[in-house]
Amino acid sequence: MSVALILWCYAAVLATVGATTLRRAGWTDRAPRLAIAAWQALSLSIVLATVFGSLALAVPIPQVSANLAELVESCAMAVQARYATPGGATLATGGLVLAALIAVRGVYCSMLEFSHSAAVRRRHRETLALVGRAAEDTGVTLLDDDRPYVYCVAGRRHRIVMTTGAHTRLERAQLDAVLAHERAHLRERHHLALAAAAALVRAFGWLWAFRVARDEVTRLVELSADDAASRTEHRLSLAEAMLTLSAGAPPSGTLAATGSTTATRIRRLITGHRPLAAWTGALGMTSALALVVAPLIALATPAMTAGPDCCGNEPARFAAADECAAVNRDCW
Amino acid sequence: MPKFGELEAVIMDEVWQAGEPVLVRDVVQALQREREVAYTTVQTVMEILFRKGWLAREKDRRAYRYWARQPREEYTAQLLSEAFDTTSDRGAAFSRLLQDLQPGEIAELGQALEEARKRGIGE
Numbered sequence: 097m098s099v100a101l102i103l104w105c106y107a108a109v110l111a112t113v114g115a116t117t118l119r120r121a122g123w124t125d126r127a128p129r130l131a132i133a134a135w136q137a138l139s140l141s142i143v144l145a146t147v148f149g150s151l152a153l154a155v156p157i158p159q160v161s162a163n164l165a166e167l168v169e170s171c172a173m174a175v176q177a178r179y180a181t182p183g184g185a186t187l188a189t190g191g192l193v194l195a196a197l198i199a200v201r202g203v204y205c206s207m208l209e210f211s212h213s214a215a216v217r218r219r220h221r222e223t224l225a226l227v228g229r230a231a232e233d234t235g236v237t238l239l240d241d242d243r244p245y246v247y248c249v250a251g252r253r254h255r256i257v258m259t260t261g262a263h264t265r266l267e268r269a270q271l272d273a274v275l276a277h278e279r280a281h282l283r284e285r286h287h288l289a290l291a292a293a294a295a296l297v298r299a300f301g302w303l304w305a306f307r308v309a310r311d312e313v314t315r316l317v318e319l320s321a322d323d324a325a326s327r328t329e330h331r332l333s334l335a336e337a338m339l340t341l342s343a344g345a346p347p348s349g350t351l352a353a354t355g356s357t358t359a360t361r362i363r364r365l366i367t368g369h370r371p372l373a374a375w376t377g378a379l380g381m382t383s384a385l386a387l388v389v390a391p392l393i394a395l396a397t398p399a400m401t402a403g404p405d406c407c408g409n410e411p412a413r414f415a416a417a418d419e420c421a422a423v424n425r426d427c428w
Numbered sequence: 429m430p431k432f433g434e435l436e437a438v439i440m441d442e443v444w445q446a447g448e449p450v451l452v453r454d455v456v457q458a459l460q461r462e463r464e465v466a467y468t469t470v471q472t473v474m475e476i477l478f479r480k481g482w483l484a485r486e487k488d489r490r491a492y493r494y495w496a497r498q499p500r501e502e503y504t505a506q507l508l509s510e511a512f513d514t515t516s517d518r519g520a521a522f523s524r525l526l527q528d529l530q531p532g533e534i535a536e537l538g539q540a541l542e543e544a545r546k547r548g549i550g551e
Contacts, residue, residue: 213521220510220521225433226440226482227503239504247511247524257511274525281523294520317523332548335541342529343538359533366537366544 100191103149103394107142110387114138115305119312123380125364127372128319130380132289135309135316137384139296142305145391147198152395153191205299210291217251224255231263234275238263244344248278250287265344270337273329280324286317315357322361323371335365435465435473440482444500449486449493 118124118138124131177184228237236256239245244262249255256278266274281287293310300306325334338358372380442458443450452471459465474494477483485492511522529537 216510216521220507223503223507226437227500227507229437239507240500241504241508243508245508245512245524247522249511249522257507259508277525278523286523287521290520290523321523332541332544335537335544338525339529339534339537339541341525343534358528359530359537362537363540366540 099395100149100152103145103152103391106391106394107145107149110138110142110145111303111305115308119308123372123376124312124316125319126369127377127380128316128323129284130372130377130384132313132316132320134380134384134387135313136289136292137387139293139306139309141387141391142303143198143202143296144388145394147195148391148395150191150195150198154188154195201299202296206292206295209295209298213287213291213294214251217249220249221251221253221255224249224257228255228257231258234271236275244341246274246278246341248281250282250285254282256282261344262341265340266337269330269333270340273325273331273334274337274341276325276329277321277334280321281317284317284320284324286321289313289317318357318361319364322365326365331365331368335362338362338365432473432476435469436477436482439470439473439477440496440500443483443494443496449488449495451488451491451493453491455494 115138118131118134121131124134224237224239228239230236231238236258239257239259241259242261243259244265245257245259246262247257249257256275258274262274263271290310290313293306293313296306297310322331322334325331339362342358438459439455442455446454446458452467452474455474456465456467456470459470474483478485478494482497483494484497485494487493512524
């Protein structure tokens with residue numbers, strides 16, 4: 097019971113304080129890849145903590161014993177004992193159902209999200225193959241259109257697509273910078289990070305933390321691609337290219353209302369930024385990993401150290417599950 | 429011999445360029461100016477394109493006349509609107525360089541960029 101409570105509190109804290117802190121953190125813009133990992137760790141940790149928390153209700157954790165047979169026996173007895181009491185049975189069933197619901201919904205929505213976006217991209221690529229033509233110099237797929245657009249279609253047979261409008265407007269250095277940006281998206285498989293974040297919103301969109309995670313990951317993959325492009329091309333060329341593309345594009349009412357991330361990105365490219373030190377990055381990675389492992393440890397620790405169910409008594413001391421249950425009833 | 433997928437693109441190119449219903453023979457003749465290609469191959473690929481919904485056809489005496497169901501620009505517009513549709517989850521399948529700048533921002537950023545370039549000369 098206490099393990100369940102700890103895990104649920106952990107999930108609640110991560111989903112509120114954790115998400116707020118990470119969103120406000122100043123270092124995320126300096127290390128976007130690390131920040132993406134942190135959001136993924138946070139999200140995964142919330143899911144794991146809730147699932148394990150619910151499981152902890154259903155399966156009282158028996159003492160780990162050196163003897164496997166004894167372990168199995170004590171485990172079986174503890175479960176039996178839990179179901180023997182009316183309150184325990186309800187709690188256990190409820191926990192089991194909850195854990196299953198969360199897990200199944202998470203997996204189902206992820207599969208839906210990944211297969212849907214893959215299908216959209218496949219159809220898009222098929223049409224591209226007939227409508228677009230390959231640019232001889234860069235290998236990008238060109239579309240005949242005066243509006244300046246650049247995008248990429250990820251996947252095994254990925255494509256960078258550009259309209260002739262964009263191609264003619266951009267100078268060589270700007271073109272290279274834009275291509276480096278798009279190639280970074282493909283190389284770092286940003287579409288998977290985006291799909292994972294979108295899957296959680298699809299599954300548990302009522303949770304604010306997951307919506308923030310998706311918006312942040314969407315923003316951070318752009319920063320990450322900007323950084324990657326800046327390493328090989330001149331960052332001012334990329335800023336110029338983004339400005340050129342924006343200036344030539346027809347105004348879109350829906351986007352303007354959201355406030356421009358693009359403006360922030362261009363300013364970031366103009367001023368340049370100090371990337372996070374390597375040791376800070378390593379520390380961040382460790383923290384992210386710890387975040388995910390924490391619920392596992394919480395679940396495992398009582399099993400390693402604390403006594404089993406039956407109010408902390410050795411289950412082996414009781415002749416039958418009934419007896420263990422009787423003790424449980426008294427102390428619950 | 430070129431692959432079917434590649435041929436599909438080349439044939440659609442020809443049909444779009446022709447701008448009027450064409451016979452398989454017309455397409456073969458046009459293609460043979462640049463490459464070696466068998467009549468039956470072109471016929472097969474055009475049948476495939478018809479079944480996929482890219483081409484429409486009508487019997488003209490003993491042969492079919494084919495034409496594109498939609499102009500190329502239409503497909504292009506559809507592709508672009510799909511890729512830049514940020515409101516539905518279809519758009520989530522793509523990464524794009526977004527254009528959400530206000531005219532005021534463009535001017536301001538352009539100036540900042542120019543100054544940075546000037547400063548950058550000494551870098």
